Amino acid sequence: MKALKFFPVVAFSFLPALAHAEMGGEQVFKSVCAMCHASGMMGAPKFGDKKAWEPRIAQGDATLLQHALAGIRKMPARGGKASLTDGEVKAAVEYMVAHAK
Numbered sequence: 001m002k003a004l005k006f007f008p009v010v011a012f013s014f015l016p017a018l019a020h021a022e023m024g025g026e027q028v029f030k031s032v033c034a035m036c037h038a039s040g041m042m043g044a045p046k047f048g049d050k051k052a053w054e055p056r057i058a059q060g061d062a063t064l065l066q067h068a069l070a071g072i073r074k075m076p077a078r079g080g081k082a083s084l085t086d087g088e089v090k091a092a093v094e095y096m097v098a099h100a101k
């Protein structure tokens with residue numbers, strides 16, 4: 001019975017740490033961006049498609065990130081997930097760019 005009493009205390013003390021941990025690029029991509037970028041839905045540059053990414057990458061990292069944060073045409077701001085931090089969006093952009101070079 002002792003273990004049962006302590007379990008909820010331990011579980012709750014870990015929750016805040018998890019909630020504040022930022023997701024990595026791959027995780028953000030898979031949970032948010034892949035919806036459009038995995039298939040190229042609505043004209044999104046497809047993941048790993050070098051030709052589609054080349055002219056976009058040529059705009060420069062800062063511009064790409066700005067478009068990912070603020071949105072551009074059918075690309076929604078932060079991929080439509082407003083709760084993503086700037087760092088998470090940046091990591092996801094870097095993840096996609098790294099796989100399109």
Ligand code: HEC
Pocket residue numbers: 028029032033034035036037041042043044045056059063064065067068072073074075076078079080084089092093
């Ligand atoms: C609802 C579909 C959708 C989702 C979800 C989505 N995108 Fe996009 N994305 C698009 C479309 C469509 C474009 C092409 C926009 C254009 O240039 O007309 C695009 C373009 C981009 C570009 C290139 C912008 C440029 O300057 O050429 C980047 C970078 C990008 N998305 C990042 C992301 C990231 C990071 C996520 C996840 C956090 C994400 N997208 C989620 C649809 C989506």
